[in-house]
Amino acid sequence: MADLLVYGTPNYWYGPSAKMKLLMDRMRPYGVSKKLRGKKAIIISPAAEGPKVSGPLVEMLRLSFDYLGMELVGKVLGTAYDKGEIKNDKKAMNQAYDLGASF
Numbered sequence: 001m002a003d004l005l006v007y008g009t010p011n012y013w014y015g016p017s018a019k020m021k022l023l024m025d026r027m028r029p030y031g032v033s034k035k036l037r038g039k040k041a042i043i044i045s046p047a048a049e050g051p052k053v054s055g056p057l058v059e060m061l062r063l064s065f066d067y068l069g070m071e072l073v074g075k076v077l078g079t080a081y082d083k084g085e086i087k088n089d090k091k092a093m094n095q096a097y098d099l100g101a102s103f
């Protein structure tokens, strides 16, 4: 099994997408089996309004990782609305590159 999991979700209504929420709902058994303990996690999330609105999304996932015994080791919170627009956010693109290169 992988040592590191990347959680990518757009910011929908200041939280994760319904698909990501469904995935997290299905991860409940891993709290009991402890199979994800010690795993690292990264959050990648664009929002039209940018990183300033991503606090609740990050906190929800961080608490969930805590519960699962995982460690949040990095995040990239970009500013984008339309497909491909994230490429204009040089800061987020560089953060993603540096984060990827650091493992």
Ligand SMILES: Cc1cc2nc3c(=O)[nH]c(=O)nc-3n(C[C@H](O)[C@H](O)[C@H](O)COP(=O)(O)O)c2cc1C
Pocket: 010, 011, 012, 013, 014, 015, 046, 047, 048, 049, 050, 053, 080, 081, 082, 083
């Ligand atoms: C249903 C929906 C809700 C959204 N809610 C927010 C929001 O609360 N704050 C924000 O900054 N952007 C919001 N956005 C913008 C998305 O975060 C942004 O467009 C993102 O890049 C979409 O990724 P996607 O193309 O994978 O859906 C929303 C977009 C959609 C479709």
